[in-house]
Amino acid sequence: MRLLVVEDNAELGALLTKGLAASGFAADVVGTAQDAREALAAARYAAIVLDLGLPDGDGLGVLRKLRERRDTTPVLVLTARSSVRDRVTGLRDGADDYLVKPFALEELVARLHALLRRPGELLGRSLRVGNVVFDTEARQVFVADTPQFFSLREVAVLEILMRRSGRVVSKKLVEDHLFGLSGDVGSNAVEVYIHRLRKQLADSGAKAQIHTIRGVGYLIAEEKEP
């Protein structure tokens, strides 16, 4: 899941990136409203974490612009101000949730999950393909009810595929989700992860298969014949 974090404090930004990564989010961090606008024009995000106290003006402006465009990407507002007034303004302008600093990382993650679980969204608590089950909350994989041990990256790739099971996922999309904007992809990392995933899935007797669509991407689907 790819997020945009709008936060001018570089230190906190780095902390968030790291913490969110541990929960399977790839976060792009920007420090100004201007950069936020550009990032939003360039890519689609699953959700946005927005600090209101930005140096170059008001974060609320970003939010308003977004909603004017009928963009319904979930926005979680983050701020040091705790007055009722600010909270009301934020929510009236289209924020979906509100968190006051200082906050616990776990609470941020919990609220993001809640937001992403909303109506139209891509989320149940667990995803299933064949006998492979992915628990989105615990970020854990089961094959025929036995827990499997995958690395963080492997889990991330599998999640993307399973969230779109039966549909093709472009290699580019996977790269973006793994690495965010910092597009350092000087290699075939995705191919390597697909390979490792296939191997482990086969070894564990999974009844799900990752197919290759040449020139397009990958697709996970239930395995047919025994």
Added chain:
Amino acid sequence: MRLLVVEDNAELGALLTKGLAASGFAADVVGTAQDAREALAAARYAAIVLDLGLPDGDGLGVLRKLRERRDTTPVLVLTARSSVRDRVTGLRDGADDYLVKPFALEELVARLHALLRRPGELLGRSLRVGNVVFDTEARQVFVADTPQFFSLREVAVLEILMRRSGRVVSKKLVEDHLFGLSGDVGSNAVEVYIHRLRKQLADSGAKAQIHTIRGVGYLIAEEKEP
């Protein structure tokens, strides 16, 4: 198990922390209703021990707020007042149990265990993984029916893992349960306990294994191949 203790008498608070620790509870102590609200916003507790005679107002307010939010965390009310009226008010407002000062520490512990054994809870009297059995009441561990002797800390870690057997438990979660809010975690204490647990379990011929999930945490599961 992590508890919140709301008690303004610092001396009694310290005493409770210590006594509860001896029974495997990690208690965060706060002295005011305000602090209690903040603690509850920041973390999840297995149960709450609530003194009604607080300096900054009424402890019952905390309880009411909690129940308004549909939070069903068990609450044990603690008070010097012994009138029937107070007792009734407390229970009507959603307290689960009631204890009048002065009280014996053992009685508090017994009642907490009773509360935690309730309906939705994750509790039978004993937990089992492979041939390892954990008696939650006596807080004792058996491997293939022979009793094992672990230290308090070790038992606490094992309990957390076994209550979530087959699922990943983050290292952070274990720290929080062991040390409460007083997050003095300047080291790799959890790793050390995991190490000691593994060693003892192996030595005693346990058919249960603690797996490491890099960058995430640990997981206990039945050992597969013989």
Added chain:
DNA sequence: GCGCCTCTGTCAGCTTCCCGTAAGCTGGGT
């Protein structure tokens, strides 16, 4: 009080394994 012991948390050095890269191979499509 005095030694003895266990429990705890810390540290430093070692080991393991993840991650990304690269380089050569395979196979499908034209």
Added chain:
DNA sequence: ACCCAGCTTACGGGAAGCTGACAGAGGCGC
């Protein structure tokens, strides 16, 4: 037959975790 996308294997750097030793804090018996 050739080319290119994707597959496979190998490897080095570095982070995460493991492990053995140790010192302080109690607790216990004497």
